[in-house]
Amino acid sequence: MKETKEWFANWFDTDEYHTLYGHRDSKEAEDFVNRIIKKFLLTPCKILDAGCGAGRHVHSWASRGFDATGFDLSPNSVNLARAKSVELNVPNAQFEVLDLRNLHITNKWESEFNIVTNLFTSFGYFPVESDHKDVVRGFSFALKAGGMLVLDYINQKYSEKRLVPSEIQIKNDIAFNIKREIKDGFFTKSITYNLPGEKAQTHTELVKAWSPDGLSKLLSSEGLQVKSFFGDYNLNEYHEDSPRMILIAEKK
Known part of the structure; x- marks a missing residue:
């Protein structure tokens, strides 16, 4: 399991x-x-x-x-x-x-x-x-x-054509720095943000194409x-x- x-x-x-x-x-x-x-x-x-x-x-x-x-x-x-x-x-x-x-x-x-x-x-x-x-x-x-x-x-084809390499989205006063690419058959999306008093955190999403x-x-x-x-x-x-x-x- x-x-x-x-x-x-x-x-x-x-x-x-x-x-x-x-x-x-x-x-x-x-x-x-x-x-x-x-x-x-x-x-x-x-x-x-x-x-x-x-x-x-x-x-x-x-x-x-x-x-x-x-x-x-x-x-x-x-x-x-x-x-x-x-x-x-x-x-x-x-x-x-x-x-x-x-x-x-x-x-x-x-x-x-x-x-x-x-x-x-x-x-x-x-x-x-x-x-x-x-x-x-x-x-x-x-x-x-x-x-x-x-x-x-x-x-897959739609997402490939419209891939936005980088952007910043602000939600609830949090700035999410987002970077996207296609690598090794996967769509990857790296999301970095800062919370008050904390180090920057990064999470990378991975979705198969x-x-x-x-x-x-x-x-x-x-x-x-x-x-x-x-x-x-x-x-x-x-x-x-x-x-x-x-x-x-x-x-x-």
Whole structure:
């Protein structure tokens, strides 16, 4: 079982991570969930959000009557998600702390869910290829036969064309110095900031540059057949210049 303090474990569990990415709001999640429900004519069932963060999508599913479970590696994010569940009064939203790579070796959730989601590029963080296979194996493990995977990822070509090498973003009086590059098949994003009275801190995000074909082959190797691609959160048709790469796959 993976037990680690890799970059994502450290960075995602900081307050500064939530400060930098705090623009992600619940309405965005609700709109996307509504579009998925409408597109695939979904009725309430069991859904698992793998890498759920602070639980925006889980809360959206639960508020619509779905039996929704989310897990994340970050205890801080899971605590935020649980607190929000109480605030929203959605007891059918459940959360646990778990590494994506360990889903397939848990003693629960085997063939339990009708839908598994992995959203907002909550995947592709690992320099070791076998770790990516373990994650996808976990998706397949948790799905019932005929169940649906919704995988939302960056679009490689779009991101390459629009890469901003450096910028400074100021959030809550914190200046985040951000540098980006593509190196060894990964998009890297180095984030440096200072807190009052502390030394500068740097976190480097690492996301694999998957092509549609490469990601499809990885899913297929674990019994997940890609049925369709979408290019944005409005579920428009995918093309090379789409901002996102959203795959819909079925467990064979």
